Each structure stands twice: as structure tokens, then as C-alpha cells.
Amino acid sequence: MSNESIKAVASASDRAFALSKALQEQALIPEGYVEKFTEIMENDFDPANGARVVARAWVDPAYRELLLRDGTAACDQFGYTGAQGEYIVALQNTPTLQNVIVCTLCSCTAWPVLGLPPDWYKSFEYRSRVVRESRTVLREMGLDLPNEVEIRVWDTSAETRYMVLPLRPSGTEGWTEAQLASIVTKDVLIGIARPEVPTTGTPPQ
């Protein structure tokens, strides 16, 4: 295939429209399926879900133990189940270990707890470079780790979906679960950032 023929491929939206039209013409899309799926994507699959899981693990040792032993069951306690969340594995950070998630093949994430992947997560650059020069990539993304912290990169597979369980930052003693969850972002759950306590030291409202 020449470069010219690659450039001639229709845009993603045009291809999606053509595919949708073909499926509809053959009655292969059940009534309301696309609308329901869109609603789930927009409302149910949210990194705030993963943040609640992390916050619970920070305050409840038994839940933490369950999360590390059977991440799927722990997420299911909140009702965070569904497509791309059939087998969730939580990766525990320690003072000397930072876990990072990638899907070198495409863009897989644990949708029910992380939401859809960010654009950068899907980029060829991130997928290739985070594997072979993870420390540099994390530094470029704002996480400058000391050399004594090992970085472990986990490649998502078709079955296994990961979430990072970060360290609870000091200065969060006495915070509620909701306050703790508010500092756990999608980037934190992927492992390219750590939870940050507001410089004022007061918990978010």
C-alpha cells in the first residue's frame, strides 16, 4: 500500500458513519443499543469510581486486602462492573515502587473504574516509550521520581485490566473517604501521577 492510498482513507467519523449505516441496513444493531452504550460511557464509566475504591482501601484494611487479592470483587462491592472490567487487578505502590499502566497494543483500560483512556494513553509515543524509557516519560509528564523508586510498567492484555493503588499521602489524616477520593485522578489510577495534597493543607470540600 502506497502512502498516497493511506492518505486517501476516509476520516474516522466518515468511516464510523458508513459502518453504522451498513449495520443499520442489515438490522444488526438492536433498538436503543448505541444510545444505551453512549449513556453508560458518559455517565457510568468514570475515574471517580476508581478514586472511591482507592479511598476505601486507604481507610479499610479488610477492603484493601480484598482489593489486592481480588480486584474484580472489590470493585463489584461498589457496583463497578461491566465491559472491560471483567478481571481487574490492583497494583499496589510502595515507597520504593511506582506502578504504571499501558496497553502497548492499543488503548485498553479498566473502563468501570478508570473511564475511557486519555488521548495520550492511546498515542504510539506513550505506548512505545513508557516501556523502554519509563523514568524519562514520567518525568516529562510531571512525575520526577528519585532513582531509588523502581518503576514497573504493566502491559494490559485482552483479559486483565489494571488500576494503580497509590500511596496515601501524608497530611491526609482524618480526611473523609470523599475528601480522599477527590485527590485521586485518572492519571493517578494509571500511575503517571501521585495524589497531591492541596498546598493549603486543608482537605478539599
Ligand SMILES: [Fe+2]
Ligand atoms: Fe488495548
